[in-house]
Amino acid sequence: MKINLGKRELIHFIGIGGIGMSGLALIMNGLGFRVQGSDISENKNIDRLKQKKIPIFLNHNKKNLKNSTVLVISTAIKKNNPELVQAKKLKLPIYTRGEMLGHIVSLMKNIVVTGSHGKTTTTSLLSSIFGSAKLDPTIINGGVLNSFGNSAKLGKSNWCLIESDESDGSFLKIPFTYSIITNIDAEHLDFYKSLENLKKNFSSFIEKTPSLGKTFICIDDKNIKEVIKKTNNKNFYTYGLSKDANFNITNTLQKEKYSEFNLKIKIPGSKKEIKKIKIPLIGMHNIKNAASCAAVAFLIGINDKTIKEGLKNFKGVQRRFNFLFKKNDALFFDDYAHHPTEISSVLEGVKEVYKKREIICIFQPHRISRVKNLKFEFSRSFKKADTVILCPIYKASENIKLGFAYEKFAKLIIKNSNINLIKIENEDSLKKLIKQTGYGEKIYIGMGAGSISNWMRNL
CATH class of the missing domain: 3.90.190.20 (Mur ligase, C-terminal domain)
Incomplete structure (x- = not known):
C-alpha cells in the first residue's frame, strides 16, 4: 500500500509522547511535513517536540483532529480512543507507526536493528561509528542518545539507522539493506501468543534480506540458531563468542569504565583481526552489541581505525546502566x-x-x-x-x-x-x-x- 503525502497534509499522531512516536514525528517534521499530536501527559519527549514548535494536545479529544488529513497511531492506543473513533468516522487514512516509518525510510539505505534485547544500545553504537566516519545518517532510535540529546535526528546522507520494534510485528514492514538481529527471547508473547510464532516472524524478517545487503545475527543465541536452520535465505553473517562465527569475539576484558575485545573476521575475501576494540560499557551483552556494529561497519567499507574510534568515543544512551x-x-x-x-x-x-x-x-x-x-x-x-x-x-x-x-x-x-x-x-x-x-x-x-x-x- 503506497501513500503519497503532499506538504498540505496535516499528520496527527495519537500517543505522540512515546519514544518511537516522538522520534518519527521529529523526522517527518524535519522532512517538511506538517505534524501535530496528542497524549495524556507531559514528558521529556513532548518537551523535545515543543522545542521544534510541533503542536501538542494534552488530552484525547475528537476536536484535536480538526483539519487533520492522516492519522498515525501507536500500539498503546485502544480501539475506543475518541480520536481514533473520529478518524474512522471521517474516513481518514490510518497508519501504525511501523507502517508510516516504512514509507518514510523506503528511499534510504537502511540499517535496521531488531531483536528482543539490546536494540537501542546497538543502534546507538552504530550511530557513533557513522558519526566518526562523517556519514551523517538519519537516526531513529528507541532511547535518547547522549551525543545529541534526542532519540531521532535527520541526517544529510542517504543512510538511515533504525531501531525496529518487534513488539507488534511492525519490524516486517520496514525495508532494509543491512540488518542486525541481537537475540530472540520470550518477550511480547501477549501479541505473538507463542515463542514459535515469534520465531516464524524473525524467519520472515531474514527472508527479506536483499541480495545486495546482509543480515548479521548473533550465533550464540539458541533461538536464532533454530530460526536459521529453517530459513531458506542464507544471505547472512554471524557474530559472537562461538568459534564458528564469521565475526568471532576473542580476548575479552572487562573493567569498571570499559570493556575490550578482538574481532576475528572470517568471510569470503577477508581473513583478518581487528585488535583491542574498546567500548565505555560493561557486560558481555554489550561486547556482542558492539561486535555486531563493527561487523556491519567493516562490510560497508568503514576502516578499522574509524570503527575503533567510533566505539571508544560512544557517549551512551539514557537509562542504560x-x-x-x-x-x-x-x-x-x-x-x-x-x-x-x-x-x-x-x-x-x-x-x-x-x-x-x-x-x-x-x-x-x-x-x-x-x-x-x-x-x-x-x-x-x-x-x-x-x-x-x-x-x-x-x-x-x-x-x-x-x-x-x-x-x-x-x-x-x-x-x-x-x-x-x-x-x-x-x-x-x-x-x-x-x-x-x-x-x-x-x-x-x-x-x-x-x-x-x-x-x-x-x-
Whole structure:
C-alpha cells in the first residue's frame, strides 16, 4: 500500500509522547511535513517536540483532529480512543507507526536493528561509528542518545539507522539493506501468543534480506540458531563468542569504565583481526552489541581505525546502566532492564566488574502480564545480586488480575535466586530505606521500564 503525502497534509499522531512516536514525528517534521499530536501527559519527549514548535494536545479529544488529513497511531492506543473513533468516522487514512516509518525510510539505505534485547544500545553504537566516519545518517532510535540529546535526528546522507520494534510485528514492514538481529527471547508473547510464532516472524524478517545487503545475527543465541536452520535465505553473517562465527569475539576484558575485545573476521575475501576494540560499557551483552556494529561497519567499507574510534568515543544512551551519583561510598545507577534476560545480563556484567561491592537491585516489575507470564524466569534472574528491593508492579495501563499473591512472587525470587529481599510499598519507603542503609561498598541499580528511573533520580 503506497501513500503519497503532499506538504498540505496535516499528520496527527495519537500517543505522540512515546519514544518511537516522538522520534518519527521529529523526522517527518524535519522532512517538511506538517505534524501535530496528542497524549495524556507531559514528558521529556513532548518537551523535545515543543522545542521544534510541533503542536501538542494534552488530552484525547475528537476536536484535536480538526483539519487533520492522516492519522498515525501507536500500539498503546485502544480501539475506543475518541480520536481514533473520529478518524474512522471521517474516513481518514490510518497508519501504525511501523507502517508510516516504512514509507518514510523506503528511499534510504537502511540499517535496521531488531531483536528482543539490546536494540537501542546497538543502534546507538552504530550511530557513533557513522558519526566518526562523517556519514551523517538519519537516526531513529528507541532511547535518547547522549551525543545529541534526542532519540531521532535527520541526517544529510542517504543512510538511515533504525531501531525496529518487534513488539507488534511492525519490524516486517520496514525495508532494509543491512540488518542486525541481537537475540530472540520470550518477550511480547501477549501479541505473538507463542515463542514459535515469534520465531516464524524473525524467519520472515531474514527472508527479506536483499541480495545486495546482509543480515548479521548473533550465533550464540539458541533461538536464532533454530530460526536459521529453517530459513531458506542464507544471505547472512554471524557474530559472537562461538568459534564458528564469521565475526568471532576473542580476548575479552572487562573493567569498571570499559570493556575490550578482538574481532576475528572470517568471510569470503577477508581473513583478518581487528585488535583491542574498546567500548565505555560493561557486560558481555554489550561486547556482542558492539561486535555486531563493527561487523556491519567493516562490510560497508568503514576502516578499522574509524570503527575503533567510533566505539571508544560512544557517549551512551539514557537509562542504560547510567551512573547517577555516589553517596557515602555507595554507587547509584539507573537501568531500563525489565525482562529476566536483561536483568541477568546487567547483573552478570556488574558482578564481573564490581567484585568487592555488595549488589542491591531495586526492581520495579513492568506490566502485570509480563510478571504473570514470566514469574519463574524473573525469580531466577537475580542470582548475581545480594539483595533485591522489590517495588510494586508498574501496571502501564493494564487492568488484568495477577492471578497469584505478590507475596508468593517475592518468596519465589528469594528461593530461586538465593538472595535477601525487601518489599517496599512506594517511593517514600524507598527513600527511608536508602537513608538508613545507603552507605559503604554497595552498588544500587534501579531496574524497570516504569517510574523507577524517576525514583532513582529523586534519591
